[in-house]
Amino acid sequence: MQQVDTVIIGGGAAGLMCAATAGARGRSVRVIEHAKRVGKKILMSGGGRCNFTNLDTRPANFLSANPHFCKSALSRYTPWDFLALVDGYGLAYHEKTPGQFFCDDKAKDLLDILIAECDRAGVDIRTQCSVTAIDVLTDTEPYRFQLATSAGTVQCQSLVIATGGLSIPTLGATGFGYQIAGQFGLDVLPRRAGLVPFTLSDRWLDVARELAGVSVDVRVDTNNQTFSDAMLFTHRGLSGPALLQISNYWQPGDALTVDFLPTLDVSAQLDQWRHEGAKAEVKTLLSRLLPSRFVHAWLAADARLSALAERRVAELNREALTALVDAFQRWRIVPAGTEGYRTAEVTLGGVSTEAVSSKTFEAKAVPGLYFVGEVLDVTGWLGGYNFQWAWASGWCAGQVV
Ligand code: FDA
Numbered sequence: 001m002q003q004v005d006t007v008i009i010g011g012g013a014a015g016l017m018c019a020a021t022a023g024a025r026g027r028s029v030r031v032i033e034h035a036k037r038v039g040k041k042i043l044m045s046g047g048g049r050c051n052f053t054n055l056d057t058r059p060a061n062f063l064s065a066n067p068h069f070c071k072s073a074l075s076r077y078t079p080w081d082f083l084a085l086v087d088g089y090g091l092a093y094h095e096k097t098p099g100q101f102f103c104d105d106k107a108k109d110l111l112d113i114l115i116a117e118c119d120r121a122g123v124d125i126r127t128q129c130s131v132t133a134i135d136v137l138t139d140t141e142p143y144r145f146q147l148a149t150s151a152g153t154v155q156c157q158s159l160v161i162a163t164g165g166l167s168i169p170t171l172g173a174t175g176f177g178y179q180i181a182g183q184f185g186l187d188v189l190p191r192r193a194g195l196v197p198f199t200l201s202d203r204w205l206d207v208a209r210e211l212a213g214v215s216v217d218v219r220v221d222t223n224n225q226t227f228s229d230a231m232l233f234t235h236r237g238l239s240g241p242a243l244l245q246i247s248n249y250w251q252p253g254d255a256l257t258v259d260f261l262p263t264l265d266v267s268a269q270l271d272q273w274r275h276e277g278a279k280a281e282v283k284t285l286l287s288r289l290l291p292s293r294f295v296h297a298w299l300a301a302d303a304r305l306s307a308l309a310e311r312r313v314a315e316l317n318r319e320a321l322t323a324l325v326d327a328f329q330r331w332r333i334v335p336a337g338t339e340g341y342r343t344a345e346v347t348l349g350g351v352s353t354e355a356v357s358s359k360t361f362e363a364k365a366v367p368g369l370y371f372v373g374e375v376l377d378v379t380g381w382l383g384g385y386n387f388q389w390a391w392a393s394g395w396c397a398g399q400v401v
Contacts, residue, residue, distance in 0.1 A: 011038030013390035014373025015162030021398025023121025050107035054384035165347025193344035197239035219262035
């Protein structure tokens with residue numbers, strides 16, 4: 001029989017942070033990771049450079065049934081705290097867009113820091129290890145849990161669930177954390193893929209395929225939420241940062257409204273061209289504002305618009321002008337769906353925050369059981385927020401487990 005103070009199931013961002021923090025307090029900590037190596041998502045993140053935090057992290061950047069839940073942890077472990085940690089190791093990094101921090105070289109440099117912190121704190125990391133059963137002990141104080149694992153039986157005082165969400169199963173994602181929450185009678189809110197590309201069908205899918213690889217700066221709206229950033233056409237539909245962001249707020253059947261010229265009053269621009277007596281064709285004038293490949297395909301996608309493409313602006317009546325403005329500033333599209341967990345960066349929903357303390361992350365009804373990171377019903381925007389949540393929640397639980 002093996003006995004340790006703390007077992008952490010899941011060696012991802014939140015689990016490693018929790019392990020290093022608890023170990024530094026002198027606790028004996030074991031991390032159980034079923035994959036071949038820890039931190040696979042860290043390695044894949046940010047295009048291999050890991051967008052590891054965002055200096056503008058605010059509770060408003062997170063979705064949760066209880067939007068207040070994340071406040072305590074985010075204020076106790078801030079992006080500056082994480083920067084201080086990586087600065088201590090001399091990590092080379094840069095601020096890409098305001099607030100968003102990436103490794104200069106590779107995400108592995110960041111993972112190496114977390115592993116070094118765990119080594120320094122004496123954390124015992126077991127990879128390719130799986131948990132087959134968890135039992136609650138009643139007469140073995142201070143040991144409260146007994147785990148049957150592929151590496152033998154282990155008892156612990158505190159058990160931390162840091163198994164993450166469902167996105168990208170090939171990187172080790174499982175629903176194990178939700179299963180454990182269910183075993184202990186904790187509520188698990190419905191889950192769905194977030195920060196995920198959209199799929200299209202029918203003629204818009206054909207247009208997207210034709211434009212695959214083309215990126216346009218847009219403003220996209222749905223359900224009273226707006227994001228301005230790049231949109232990318234793909235062979236399946238729509239992606240790019242603006243579309244990934246809005247996917248967190250989208251439900252099947254909802255329409256997206258896309259403005260391809262968000263900083264321009266297209267109606268006023270068309271009027272100006274008319275008054276100037278511009279002789280160029282509509283498609284040529286619009287190609288001054290947007291990638292011409294996009295303009296040509298967009299006008300060709302609609303029979304009414306394609307008839308206008310080779311006309312001069314001066315020849316257009318009010319109705320035709322309105323149709324042009326609608327096509328470029330108010331494109332309304334109901335996506336067929338999303339690409340799902342196969343490519344999603346995060347999972348929305350999860351273990352209900354009502355069941356867990358926002359200070360310690362301990363389950364209110366199960367002393368000694370903790371949930372940290374993405375397994376909880378807390379999901380951040382794109383831009384380093386999800387890792388900041390993993391660091392903050394892992395660190396807070398690491399103070400007490
Ligand atoms: P995480 O998923 O990191 O770790 C969970 C761990 O538990 C994994 O190692 C898994 O193998 C293990 N596990 C699961 N089931 C288990 C079981 N039954 N037994 C044992 N172990 C088990 N965020 C961000 O802020 N900036 C970014 O740049 C990106 N980029 C990005 C790219 C891609 C491709 C993805 C998929 C995701 C991102 N993210 C991101 C999101 C970010 O990766 C994510 O929110 C955090 O990794 C969540 O940290 P956790 O520790 O909660 O879960």
